[in-house]
Each structure stands twice: as C-alpha cells, then as structure tokens.
Amino acid sequence: MSSPTLPPSESFKFSMLLSDTRYRGMSLQVITFIIFMAIFFWLVDNTIKNLALLDKDVSFNFLWLRAGYDINQRLIPYTSDSTHGMAALVGILNTLLVAFVGCIIATVLGLFVGILRLSKNWIVAKLMSAYIEGFRNVPVLLWIVMVFALLTEFTPAPRAFKGAEPEATMLFFESVAITNRGTYFPAPVLAEGAYWLLLCFGISVVAAIYFIRYANKQKKVTGKSLPTFWISVAVIIFPTLILFFAMGQPVSLEYPYLKGFNFKDGIHLRNSFLALTLALAFYTSAFIAEIVRAGIMAVSKGQSEAAASLGLRPNKIMSLIILPQALRIIVPPLISNYLNLTKNSSLAIAVGYMDVRGTLGGITLNQTGRELESMLLLMGFYLAVSLLISSFINYFNRSFQIVVR
Amino acid sequence: MTKIAFVRKKEIPPSAPPITEVGLIGWLRQNLFSSWLNSILTVLSVYFIVIILWDFIPWAYGGHWNTKSLRECLDLDPDVACFSVLTARWKQLLFGLYPAEEYWRPTLTFIFLLLAIVPILFPKFFRFFWFSIIYPGLAVWLLWGGSFWSISIVYIGLTLGALFFLTLIRRYLKNYMIAAILAFLFTAVFFLFISNPLVGLLNAILPFSLPFVESLKMGGFTLSLIVGVTGIVASFPIGILLALGRQSNLPVIKMICVGFIEFIRGVPLITLLFVASVLLNYFLPPGTNFDIVLRVVIMVTLFSAAYMAEVIRGGLAGLPLGQHEASASLGLTYWQSQQLIIMPQALKISIPGIVNTFIGLFKDTTLVSIISLRDPVGLASTIRADQKWNGIYWELYVAIGLMFFIFCWGMSQYSQYLERKLKTDK
Numbered sequence: 001m002s003s004p005t006l007p008p009s010e011s012f013k014f015s016m017l018l019s020d021t022r023y024r025g026m027s028l029q030v031i032t033f034i035i036f037m038a039i040f041f042w043l044v045d046n047t048i049k050n051l052a053l054l055d056k057d058v059s060f061n062f063l064w065l066r067a068g069y070d071i072n073q074r075l076i077p078y079t080s081d082s083t084h085g086m087a088a089l090v091g092i093l094n095t096l097l098v099a100f101v102g103c104i105i106a107t108v109l110g111l112f113v114g115i116l117r118l119s120k121n122w123i124v125a126k127l128m129s130a131y132i133e134g135f136r137n138v139p140v141l142l143w144i145v146m147v148f149a150l151l152t153e154f155t156p157a158p159r160a161f162k163g164a165e166p167e168a169t170m171l172f173f174e175s176v177a178i179t180n181r182g183t184y185f186p187a188p189v190l191a192e193g194a195y196w197l198l199l200c201f202g203i204s205v206v207a208a209i210y211f212i213r214y215a216n217k218q219k220k221v222t223g224k225s226l227p228t229f230w231i232s233v234a235v236i237i238f239p240t241l242i243l244f245f246a247m248g249q250p251v252s253l254e255y256p257y258l259k260g261f262n263f264k265d266g267i268h269l270r271n272s273f274l275a276l277t278l279a280l281a282f283y284t285s286a287f288i289a290e291i292v293r294a295g296i297m298a299v300s301k302g303q304s305e306a307a308a309s310l311g312l313r314p315n316k317i318m319s320l321i322i323l324p325q326a327l328r329i330i331v332p333p334l335i336s337n338y339l340n341l342t343k344n345s346s347l348a349i350a351v352g353y354m355d356v357r358g359t360l361g362g363i364t365l366n367q368t369g370r371e372l373e374s375m376l377l378l379m380g381f382y383l384a385v386s387l388l389i390s391s392f393i394n395y396f397n398r399s400f401q402i403v404v405r
Numbered sequence: 406m407t408k409i410a411f412v413r414k415k416e417i418p419p420s421a422p423p424i425t426e427v428g429l430i431g432w433l434r435q436n437l438f439s440s441w442l443n444s445i446l447t448v449l450s451v452y453f454i455v456i457i458l459w460d461f462i463p464w465a466y467g468g469h470w471n472t473k474s475l476r477e478c479l480d481l482d483p484d485v486a487c488f489s490v491l492t493a494r495w496k497q498l499l500f501g502l503y504p505a506e507e508y509w510r511p512t513l514t515f516i517f518l519l520l521a522i523v524p525i526l527f528p529k530f531f532r533f534f535w536f537s538i539i540y541p542g543l544a545v546w547l548l549w550g551g552s553f554w555s556i557s558i559v560y561i562g563l564t565l566g567a568l569f570f571l572t573l574i575r576r577y578l579k580n581y582m583i584a585a586i587l588a589f590l591f592t593a594v595f596f597l598f599i600s601n602p603l604v605g606l607l608n609a610i611l612p613f614s615l616p617f618v619e620s621l622k623m624g625g626f627t628l629s630l631i632v633g634v635t636g637i638v639a640s641f642p643i644g645i646l647l648a649l650g651r652q653s654n655l656p657v658i659k660m661i662c663v664g665f666i667e668f669i670r671g672v673p674l675i676t677l678l679f680v681a682s683v684l685l686n687y688f689l690p691p692g693t694n695f696d697i698v699l700r701v702v703i704m705v706t707l708f709s710a711a712y713m714a715e716v717i718r719g720g721l722a723g724l725p726l727g728q729h730e731a732s733a734s735l736g737l738t739y740w741q742s743q744q745l746i747i748m749p750q751a752l753k754i755s756i757p758g759i760v761n762t763f764i765g766l767f768k769d770t771t772l773v774s775i776i777s778l779r780d781p782v783g784l785a786s787t788i789r790a791d792q793k794w795n796g797i798y799w800e801l802y803v804a805i806g807l808m809f810f811i812f813c814w815g816m817s818q819y820s821q822y823l824e825r826k827l828k829t830d831k
Contacts (some may be wrong), residue, residue, distance in 0.1 A: 029657040036661055043688045098709045121443045122436035123450045138814035140769040140807045141782055142774075146806075149798040343673035349775060357675065371683050379672045386671035 039158075047130050047372075062368040063088070069363050071354045086366045091158055091359030091380060098277050098355065099342040105281035106341060107334070110288025111141045117293050128289070135286035143283050148275035148351045155180045156174055158262050177256055177263055183274060185254035187269040203238045208232040272353035276345065284341045288334060295330035296322060326402050339389045343382060356381060469801075474793035490794050491804055497788070498804070501624015501779045507550075507616065511627045514547045518634065528821065541638075548631065550615035554607040558600045566592035608778065620698040624779030626808060631698065632769040636705040641759075643706065644713025649743065651714060652721055662714070669711035675772050678705045682776040701773055709766040716762055720755030721747065753827050759762070761818035764813045771809075780803045 051057065053228040063085035070080050070290030075093045078086055135143070158179045177184040215226045244251070300324050307321040348355040350361065356378065367375040425434055437447040468486030469478045478487035491498070500511055521540035524533040539560065541595040570588035578584045608614075623631060650662035669677070681700040686693070724747065732742035752759070774783030785801045788794050 029655050032661065033657050036657075047687045050691055053691055116446075119443075119446070120436065121441060121446055121450075123454075124443075126444045127450050129456070133814060133817075134810070136812045137764070137768075137817070139771040139782070139809055141771045142802060142806055142809070145782065145785075146798075149802070153796075153798060174707050191552055252732050346673040346675045347772070347775070349675075357673075361676065361679065365543065372687060375676065375680060378701055379676055382673060382676065383671040387667070390667070390671075 011393045018203075020153060020379060040335070040364070051372075053095075056369075058373060060373055062364070062370050062373070063271060065368070067364065071359060073273060084360075084368065087364055088356060088360040088377065091354060091356035093353040094359075095342070095345050095352065095357075098273065098280065098345045098348070098353070099168075100347070102280045102284065102341050103338045105277070106284040106288055106337075109281065109285035112289075113285060113344045114292030115296070117289060118296060124381040132286045132289050135283050136290075138277065140283045140344055141350055144276060144347055144350050147279040151271040151275050152180050157181075158258060161258050161263075176318055177258075179263065180271070181262065182268050182270040184263045185269065186253040187267045189252050189254045189266065194251050196247065197240060197243055200243050201236075204215075204236045204239050208235045215230060215276035270349070270353075272351045275351050276348050276353050280341050280344055283344075284337055287337050291330055291333045291337065292326075295326040298329050299325045331396055331400075335389060335393050335396075339386050343383060434729055457823060475795065475797050476793075486800050487797060488800050490797050490800050492789065494794075496790050497625060498781055498784055499625045499724060500627050501784065502622045503618060503627065504616075506624070507618060510547045510550070510615070510618075514544045515627075515630065517547075518630070532624060548618070548627075549620075550617045552604065552605045552608055552616075553613040554561070558604050558607075561603075562592055562595045564598060567596060615756050620696050621778075625781055625784055628698070628773070628778060628780050629770045630771045632702055632705055634775065635702045636709055636764050636766050636770075639702075639706040640710040640713050640762075642728075643710035644717055646764075647710060647714035647719035648721060651718055665729070666711045669708055670715065670729070673708070673770055674705070674708050675775055677708055678772060680704070680775050697778070701776075701778065705766060705769065708769075710761055710764070712762045713759065716758035717751060718753050720751035720753075722740075723754045754826070756824055758819055760816055764816050767812060767816070768809060779810070 026067075062351070066080075067082055067084045067087045068080050071078055071087065071090050071094075073094060074090045075097065076086075076090060078090045105224055106347050113128050115129055116124050117127075117132065119125050155178050158181060161177065161179075176186075211232055212228055215228045215231075219225045222239055254265050256263045257266075303321055303325065304317050307317040312320065345355055346357040352358075360381075361378040365371055368374075422431075424430060438444045464484070464486050468481065468488045469481060470488045470492050472478045472481065472487065472489040473493075475487055475490070478485075496505070496508065500508055503511060517540060521537045522528045524537050536672060542556045542560055546553060566588050569591045570584055573584040573587060574581065578587075579781075623803050647666060650658050651666065653659050653662075678701060681704040682697065685700055689695075728746055728750065731743070732746040735742075737745065771780055771782045774780045774786075777783065779787065782805065784804060788801065790796060
C-alpha cells in the first residue's frame, strides 16, 4: 500500500509575494503603509520647510495673549481685554448654542412635518412635501441669507414703535418686540427666595419620575394603569405654583421697553443668531421629516394589523407598536443630522454671527497670523464633537439592533 | 291561502353609489374632510396657500423687467418685483466674469454636458458612451482654453499606454501585474519626455487653440457646475474604493480608510475649503502654487467621497452575507465577485443615498463664496454692492434658488425613476 504522497512543497519565490494569496495581502499592506508614510513625511517636511522660510514656529502661546476685539454675543464674561483663548471659548459656546436651539426646533418641526406628510389629507400631504422639497433642494447658505434678509429688511426699526400712534406694535401683550435690530423678549428676574422655587421644582420633577416608575411597576403586577400623565403633570406644576404665590411671587418678568432709539432690558436675540438658527432648523427639519416618514413606513404593515387584531386602539398602536420600532430606524440618522446642523453652523460667517469659526478661525487667525495652529484647533473642536456624537450612535446601534446572526 | 313566499327571479340592477361617496364630493370627503381634525387642517392649509399666493402672484406677475435701476422700479410701483436686475445681470449670474465674447464656450460646454450624460443615464444610448469619455478633456479645453493639443496629449498618452498593455498581454507576457507595471512605466516615460516636444511639434504643424481664460474669471452657475459635476464624477469611484477599504480585512488599509472617512466627515466643508485656500501652501513644496478652482474641486471631491463611502458601506452591509459566501464558493476572485455580485446589488440599495450625496455636493458648491470665489450666492452680494441695485434681495434669491432647485430636484426625480426601474421585487 502506497502512502499518499504530499505535493512537492514549492520553494519560496520572490514573485509569490504578488501572486500567492497567502502573501499578497501582507505585501499589499506593506506597500500601502510605505506609500502612506512617505506621503505623510513629505507633507510634514514641506510644512517644516515652509514655516522656516516664513520664519514662523508652531506655538499655541497666542491663546494667552490679549485678543483686542469685541464679540457682540457672549454667554460668558468677555471683553476686548480677554485672551484669544477666551474668545475661542466664547465662539465655541455660541456654536453650541446655535446647535442646541437649532436641533430642538428642527426636531419638533421635522416630527410635525414628517407625520403630516403621511396624512391621508391630500392637501396637507402635498403642502408638506412642498415644504420638504423646497428646503432640501436649495442650498442652506441661500436659506441663511434669505432668512437674514427677511429679518432685517421686513421688520420695523425700533423707532417705528414710538409715538402715540406707532407704525408697529409689540406682540403678545406688549412683551415681544420684533425689530430690524433683533427680537426682544421679556427676561425672568430672580428675586430673593427664587432658589427655593427652583429647589421645589426639582424635587417635584424627581417625585414625578418616581411616581411614573411606581405606576409602571403597578401596571406590570396588577394590569391596571393609572392616569400617569395627568398626575405627574399635577405633581410637577402645583407645588411650585403654590409656593410661588405663597412667597409673594419672587420671580418676575422684565419687559423690554423703548428708550431713545432702541429697546432696553429684556432678552435681546440678534438677527444674526435668529437667522442662522431658524434657517438651519428649517433646513434640517426637512431632512428629519423624511427620516421620520421613512422610519414610520419601514415598520411593516403586518405590525399595525396584528396590533389592531389584538384590539388596540389607533393611538395605542402608534405609541406601543409603531413608534418603538420606528425609533430604532429613526434615531441614528436623526443624530447624524444633528451633527450636520452643528457643522453647518460654521456658515455663521455669512450673517456675521460670531461662532468658533468666526472668532478662532476668523479674527484670531487674521490678527495673530497663526493659520496652522488656529485651523488645527478648529478642526480638533469639530472632530471632537463629531466623534463624541458618532460614538453615541454606535452605542445606540449596538444596544438596540435586532440580532441577526 | 295567499302565497307569501317570494323568490326574486331577476337580479336588481345595482343602484348608483351615494353621491357623497363618488366623484368630486366623494374625493373631497375621503381626502380632505374625513374627520373634524382633517377638516380643520384642510381649511388651515387652504388659508395658508391663499395668503401666500395672494401676495406672491401680483408681486411676480406685475414685475418690472426693463428698468435701469432699483430706484426706477420703486418709482414705477414699489409693490411688485423688480426682475430688471436679472435682465441686466443674468449673464454675470450664469458666467461670472468670463469674457463676454467667449460666452459661447461655457454654453457649448453645458450643451455637451447634457449630451455626455445621456449615455450614462439611459442605457438605450450606451453606444454613444465614447462621447462621455472624451467629454472631460473637451470641457477643460473649452472652458480654460489654451492649445487643443496640450489637452488631447493626455488622451493620446493614456491610449498609447493602454495599447502597450494590451499588446504585452496578447503577445509577450502572461503576468498581468508585471505588464501593468511596464505599461505604467511606458506611460510615465511618455508624459515625462515625449509629450512636451510632441505638443510643440503639433502646435507648430497645426496651431489650434482658444484664448486662455484664468480660473478666477470663472463664476456664476458655470463655476457651480464645474465644481459640482467634477466632484460628482470623481467622488463616486473614490467613494467605492474607500467603502471597500473600510470593509477590507487588511488592517492597515482598513485603518487608513477609517481614519480618512472619519476625519473628513468630522469637520465642516468650510474648514476644508479654508485649508485649500490658505493652508495648502504650507503642505506643498515651497513655491508651488496651483489653480484655486482645482484645489476647491479636490477638496469638495474628497469631502463627498467620504460621505459616499459611508452610503455605499450601508449598501454593502445591507446585503445578506450569503451573497459573499455564494460568490466565493463559485470560485470568483475578490475583484470578480465585487464587480459581478456584490457591487451591483449594493449600489442598487444605496441609490437614494448616493443621489442625496450628489445633491448635497451640488448645494455645497455655494460655500465657495465664503473663500471669495464668485458663485451665484457670492455674486448676489457683488450685484447688491452696485449702487443701482443696492437693496434688492428677493428677485435675486428667488432666481438663484430656483436654478438650484431645478438641478437638485431633477436629480432626485431621476433617482426615483432609477429605483423603480431597477426594482426586482414587488
């Protein structure tokens, strides 16, 4: 009996590095890595040479030098004597403010439009799809300058509010003034004892949360459902309201009023902020509406039919069956749209809003001539925000994905 | 005894449905007034549409088209549109600062563009694909001008390289890799040493050139289309490669692709454009200075390639694993299975996302106005800076918005058509 002979083992040949699948992957990676590093070092080398030619160095000391320019909207104390680092921080906060307010408005609008787009009402559905197509197919930069033009050109000047028979009047019981210099809202003023109110409000919210947990537990044990919503609303509102009047109304509103040629007091929202936020919110809401619609439509019809055959009512079907499944599909692209909104807020420069691109990447960069450092910091900021958000998306996907195999 | 049993012998003719269920009234009841909530929504929507149109139609319909300035418009009738700004400046909006006597060149390029995309969009005309291949060179020559030969030499060189490769494979060599390397070397030698003298020779024999137009003169929709179309065409293959790289099981390649994609997607396009206009000089050898439009195109391409890669990765992830396994069990190589099995299906799934990326790219071309190139949005402020048209907003914005809307909406309609056409399941 002859033993099975092994095929003669091939001796290693140089050409096998490219033709043999055992080695090809490895050699391909080595080549790629060498090319990549070569390009990288070439770029670094060029940068060093160029910096030497311009007699510059790389240093971030400019962040601690006096900035010397004013920023008209600031959330933290800042004067022209503050440092460039402070200016960057003010810019970052302004960016985050636009992003935060914009995301909230965009989500509310987007949900609203997306659900109405699925309405059986023909005219409403068509109107909503016109809204979506209109905002999605025109550049956001154009929307920003258009909203800005609308706010500055078609609103009355503050002096139009003057006189016995003014041309313009304030809205909402003389509390909100829309002018071409911005919109003025009443500002809350905290008197002594207001902190007790806040404390009371906080305790009420915690109590309401515990109540909802208790009600859910009861529902699972006994099958009876309590009127959770109304009770929790009452728990949140009434104690604070009673305390508010018992303590003699420690929180009051400070109304804006006309003084000279401008409004004084109250909260002043500049047109640049309003235009940027509103335009970004409208634009993003059109995308969110489509995501919401796609999410709802992706839940198969059998789900709602099965729920109906179990005897659930339409609103229960929506809240218990469709939405939980649709949310799994909706949330990741929703969050990446928030990210897009944040990145698009860098268009602030078109309306002169001082975001981080306007302070760090704009005036600071021009004044100090530190292009490389400023741009690195700017990109670092945006990268940090986006990596944070995308890691959150990944976490969400991992925890809510249906496991296939 | 009377017979009370009754059996109908003849069928009763069906009675007409109630008038409230058919025709216009039926449609209205079903679609607009099915419940009180719906009725309220309908009334609100109609009210909204009416007040918008009530203002818009007289404004647009009565608009002036032939005045000399905004002042003149306001003197005639301040309540209607002043479209005269478009009459006076439409050339600038379309062509930017392109020399007036050369307007035929961008126009012809645009017409050729329409002709060149027909074979790609509609397979019926695929036999004209050769035109789509020569179009890029033709467009560059028409837009920027210069000698005809200096552009066509690129085509000549590439064709010679391909012929060289094919001859090697057919006659002399078995190994594709070595043939490819040799053909690459051949082409490199051609471009380094032969092409320049050859261009000079051809220019001497048959001078055939257009006046040169520099990049800064490009503007308006011509610029948007240059950046947009080049970006779209170039970002698609790069996006596919990046997506494959990200899915690859070679760690180094995967890491490079992931790093690139995440970096590009993490920063706003405007910072990248800023890098292109300010910082790029730091990264290149001292003294290099290359065309600003080209820099912008490269940045926009890289930007949308990263997004494209993610969209295609979504399509790849959407394919059942069985497809990969089945193609491997048929004995197909990696590239064969990508080309024949994986990509056709993955791309089909990701059509909506791909087209959305294209639309996004085309809209993002407006951002070049921030690094002071003259795209339509940038031109709008240039036009307003003119004394005659100072204070004009809506007429310009509506016109620019409408142009973008037509292009973007057209793209999305085409993607829906393609989706319906490629649909294989019900």
